[in-house]
Each structure stands twice: as structure tokens, then as C-alpha cells.
Amino acid sequence: MWRLLTRVCPRVTGSQALAGLRGLSLKTSPELKVCIVGSGPAGFYTAHHLLKYRESAVVDIYEKLPVPFGLVRFGVAPDHPEVKNVINAFTQTAHHDRCSFYGNVNVGKDVSIEELKQAYHAVVLTYGAEANRTLGIPGENLLGVYSAKTFVGWYNGLPENRKLNPELSSETAIILGHGNVALDIARILLSPIDSLRKTDIAAHALEAIAASKVKRILLVGRRGPLQVAFTIKELREMINLPDTCPLLHPSDFEGLKHIVKDLPRPRKRLTELMMKAALEKPSGKEAERRATACKEWGLQFLRSPLEVIPSNNGKRVAGIRLSVNKLEGLGESAKFVQTEDVEDLECGLMLSSIGYKSYPIDPSVPFDQQQGIIPNNLGRVLHAPGLYCSGWVKRGPTGVIVTTMHDGFETAESVLEDARLGALDVSASKGGFQIMEALLKKRGVHPVSFSGWQKIDNVEVANGKKAGKPREKLLDVQEMIEVANQ
Structure with missing residues (x-):
């Protein structure tokens, strides 16, 4: 049994191996509502692991741009299309019935981390290194x-x-x-x-x-x-x-x-x-x-x-x-x-x-200015219960996409372990996006859903086809929002 679990979940710790056993009782476990801030590889890999190993996990991904995928879209060289194939796996995660994407939401500006912590059991910061x-x-x-x-x-x-x-x-x-x-x-x-x-x-x-x-x-x-x-x-x-x-x-x-x-x-x-x-x-x-x-x-x-x-x-x-x-x-x-x-x-x-270089997203979040990271232990933000981090903001801007995948899995496992052992209180239900939706509406912020992104995607691919390219990206945020709302 242990050998099988190791093959299914490479590079796992003993606690991670227990994840394979969770499926036996997951349907009766309390709902775990998790908010992920950032829709690059770190965000999607963390979401994937949470959804896979806890059937009661509900994951909402927030992104400041109307479009997802972070550095896969905006960092990978245009002549390296094969690297962008991970977008297919991220799209599958976004289509999961317990996963939602909310673009055009700037966390730290449109909503605070404290407000997210009130609405979710756990908040995972995966906003990368944008400075x-x-x-x-x-x-x-x-x-x-x-x-x-x-x-x-x-x-x-x-x-x-x-x-x-x-x-x-x-x-x-x-x-x-x-x-x-x-x-x-x-x-x-x-x-x-x-x-x-x-x-x-x-x-x-x-x-x-x-x-x-x-x-x-x-x-x-x-x-x-x-x-x-x-x-x-x-x-x-x-x-x-x-x-x-x-x-x-x-x-x-x-x-x-x-x-x-x-x-x-x-x-x-x-x-x-x-x-x-x-x-x-x-x-x-x-x-x-x-x-x-x-x-x-x-x-x-x-x-x-x-x-x-x-x-x-x-x-x-x-x-x-x-x-x-x-x-x-x-x-x-x-x-x-x-x-x-x-x-x-x-x-x-x-x-x-x-x-x-990463930047501090919110005054309430600990941040190491010298290293440019959020101080953490296996993704658990130090001295901040319920707050986690993954990706470059967790370990610094190093490594490739596979490195980020293992990193996201590690952080997700910390969340799951804390929920299982009681370090994360999941006994009380949380309002999740319902609470955030009301706040955002009051503040005049209109989130873009994943189906809205797919409308943008369709337009970009169609424009690219006219030019003999795989896609022609929309460059204006307002235009993206208008297309998403059509």
C-alpha cells in the first residue's frame, strides 16, 4: 500500500502519503473553503491537489487580471509554445465543479486579506514575483x-x-x-x-x-x-x-x-x-x-x-x-x-x-523584505493561522514549472493536514464567494469568470488565425472585460 501511494504521489512525506487514505472518509468531512490569490502555476497546482485529495474542498481562485495563467501566459517566451501546454491541465482544474475563477479582482486593493480570511477557512497566496x-x-x-x-x-x-x-x-x-x-x-x-x-x-x-x-x-x-x-x-x-x-x-x-x-x-x-x-x-x-x-x-x-x-x-x-x-x-x-x-x-x-522580486500584498501579511518572500514553514505563513503561500512568493523567484508543481502540492498538503488535525478550524461554515460578491458589487468591481476568460480566449485565437498566428492577445484590460461580458 505504501509503495503504491509513493508511485501515485511522488516526492511525498509521510503525512502526504496519508492523503491517499482520505478518500475513504472524505464525503463525510466538513466543507473546506479555500481562497487562492493568483492564477499562475503555483495557484493552479495548489488547487489541483486540494480538489484531488479532499472531496469536500471548494476552491476559489482570484486573479487581478481578467485572464488566468500568470507567467505561463506573460513570461514564457512566445517561441516556446510547448511549455504553455500546462494550460490544458490548468483548464481542467478550472472546470472542476468545486473550483471557480474570479478574474479582475485585485486582492490588497479591491478586497483585503482580512476580508478573505473572514470568508474562507484558508487563504493561499500565490501571487508570484511581480516587482x-x-x-x-x-x-x-x-x-x-x-x-x-x-x-x-x-x-x-x-x-x-x-x-x-x-x-x-x-x-x-x-x-x-x-x-x-x-x-x-x-x-x-x-x-x-x-x-x-x-x-x-x-x-x-x-x-x-x-x-x-x-x-x-x-x-x-x-x-x-x-x-x-x-x-x-x-x-x-x-x-x-x-x-x-x-x-x-x-x-x-x-x-x-x-x-x-x-x-x-x-x-x-x-x-x-x-x-x-x-x-x-x-x-x-x-x-x-x-x-x-x-x-x-x-x-x-x-x-x-x-x-x-x-x-x-x-x-x-x-x-x-x-x-x-x-x-x-x-x-x-x-x-x-x-x-x-x-x-x-x-x-x-x-x-x-x-x-x-515579490512585494508585500497587504499590511496584515508577514513579509521578509530582504529575501522578498513571505516567511513560512512548508507553506504555512509564520504567525498567521489560516494563511498559506506557494510559488515564488514562498521560496523566491527560482525554479521551473515542475519545481512550482511540487511546491504547490506541498502547500496544499499543509492545508489538508491542518484541516484534518484541527489546526485549521473547519467546524463553522464559511460564506466564501457569496460574501466577497456582495463586497465587490458594493465597490464597483465586476469579476470575470472562467467562461468569461474563454470568450476572451476565443477572440484571441480567432484574431490570431487571421494573422497566421496561434493567437493575437488582447492588450487592453477594459477590452478584455467587455469581451468577457458579451
Whole structure:
């Protein structure tokens, strides 16, 4: 029995394994009303687990936008449609007869956390990391300097970023960061425009990138090749990008051959691919492809930004001053130390891809400003009974969708365990959305249901079909609401 439960519920604790037994008595257990704030992967995976393992659980998902799916819709690169397939599973969860979606409800503004706690037995915060990490250096507010989050939101059709109108008239761009988002941005900027036309990239971004003069991108990181945060898939895509040549300096990989063999397999394969691109002379078709390439990209290691260099008129970015670093320690945990040496690089576009950051949603919710997370134990918010968290606001903006899935399951299991053991009082019934509906109506807020989202979805797919794309996203919140209400 225990072996079977482990196969059904991978990566479970002893308490999680008990979840498989709950079905024997769930129909007689009291109703558990749970509110989830945020409709990205963390929210939907938490909802899925709650609904699966407690037949008396009722889950309401609140989202500040009229449309669901969070970073799957607004963060995943448009040329990675396969990653967005998780939307199919999330849609199944949303269609569950004990699950409801309420878009266009801004928790913390339209309703407070305390009001939600009055209406539900448990409130789970899964609102992600929507703020930018700033560089904290002179000149980062100059024209032509953008955060990766804002730029990604711009080409992915996030309403708040649709009017960004980035400056793409320079041949050279610098991206600060060595993560997957940094490589995503570089790939989108350098991809052949005909390949982007077949994606769900926002129409305004497609038009701007088609007219872009960016031909050279340098990705700058504070540490060395053994500490890069991107994965082999993204690196391989960059190396094989049509009409584009990788520029990796052989000197950056000196002395790594004897180290690589002892690295964990994923890091070993990633480093070997970088070394191959840097050290091996291409031949045949690959040599021909690189020789005829009209664009290029490269990796710059051991550099930290000191200041953005302004143009002569003091308004635009003209370059960046970097500190030359050295490493202390070994492997992925090695730390960088700035030296007295500096280096200036010219560029007309600079993108900061140094990570996302969560923000405190409500004064009543504990928040660790330094780490940018809600303090918690297995998803239980510390010193706040009935309050839980999941996803990036729980652990920080790291990991992939699978990481978030396990994270959501863990938090859901904490909720279920607390309800079962009495730490969460479910003896009294709760009004749930009925209470919230009255409050929202009084405040002039009109929630968008999942069927309303599906109307938006149908319009977007139809508009995309006309343009030869999988979808053309609606960019205006008011237009979304009007479509949803038709």
C-alpha cells in the first residue's frame, strides 16, 4: 500500500502519503473553503491537489487580471509554445465543479486579506514575483535601459507593459544576467522575423523587432562559466540560432577540462557545450552558417555593473562601466569579488535580467523584505493561522514549472493536514464567494469568470488565425472585460 501511494504521489512525506487514505472518509468531512490569490502555476497546482485529495474542498481562485495563467501566459517566451501546454491541465482544474475563477479582482486593493480570511477557512497566496529587482547604480533610469520583466511583458502582451516602446535603433545591446530569461530576450531580439511571425508574440513587439537594428548582444554575468544559471536547452537554441554566430572566448574556459569530468551531469553537459562552442573550430555546414551570419551574441564573465554611461545629452544610455571580478570558492557556490579594474562597453540598449522580486500584498501579511518572500514553514505563513503561500512568493523567484508543481502540492498538503488535525478550524461554515460578491458589487468591481476568460480566449485565437498566428492577445484590460461580458 505504501509503495503504491509513493508511485501515485511522488516526492511525498509521510503525512502526504496519508492523503491517499482520505478518500475513504472524505464525503463525510466538513466543507473546506479555500481562497487562492493568483492564477499562475503555483495557484493552479495548489488547487489541483486540494480538489484531488479532499472531496469536500471548494476552491476559489482570484486573479487581478481578467485572464488566468500568470507567467505561463506573460513570461514564457512566445517561441516556446510547448511549455504553455500546462494550460490544458490548468483548464481542467478550472472546470472542476468545486473550483471557480474570479478574474479582475485585485486582492490588497479591491478586497483585503482580512476580508478573505473572514470568508474562507484558508487563504493561499500565490501571487508570484511581480516587482523588478533594481541595479542600484547611477544611470539605470536613462532612456534605453529596461528591466527584463518589463521587456518580456512588452513582447508577451502584458497590459501594463504594452506601451513600453523600447529603443531598438542601436546595433549593440547588453543584457545583464546569465539566466534563462536573459537568453530568452537575446533569442527573441536576434531570431529571424519570419519565425517570430508564427508565434503568439504581441503584434506591436513583432513590428518593432522587425524594424530593430540590434545585431550584436553581449550577455554579462558577475561570475564564471561554472555558475551560469541558464539551462542547456536555452544555450543550444542560442548556438543554433539561424543567421547568428556565437562569440565565446577560449580564454574564459582555460583550465576547466580537468574540472568538468567531476561536475554533476546537468552542469557537466552545459559546460561541455559552452566549451565546444568556444574551443572547437566549426566545420562543414556549421562553419558555412557561421561565416554567413549577420548577427552575433556572446557571453561576458566576471563583470559587475558599476554605472550606466550616458550619451552626450545625458538622456540616453551610451554604454556601461563594469567592474572586473575574481572568484572566491569553487563550483556553483563560488562568490564574486570586485577588483579595482574596470571596463567600459558601448551599447545603445541595456536590459537588466537580475531576477524578479515579490512585494508585500497587504499590511496584515508577514513579509521578509530582504529575501522578498513571505516567511513560512512548508507553506504555512509564520504567525498567521489560516494563511498559506506557494510559488515564488514562498521560496523566491527560482525554479521551473515542475519545481512550482511540487511546491504547490506541498502547500496544499499543509492545508489538508491542518484541516484534518484541527489546526485549521473547519467546524463553522464559511460564506466564501457569496460574501466577497456582495463586497465587490458594493465597490464597483465586476469579476470575470472562467467562461468569461474563454470568450476572451476565443477572440484571441480567432484574431490570431487571421494573422497566421496561434493567437493575437488582447492588450487592453477594459477590452478584455467587455469581451468577457458579451
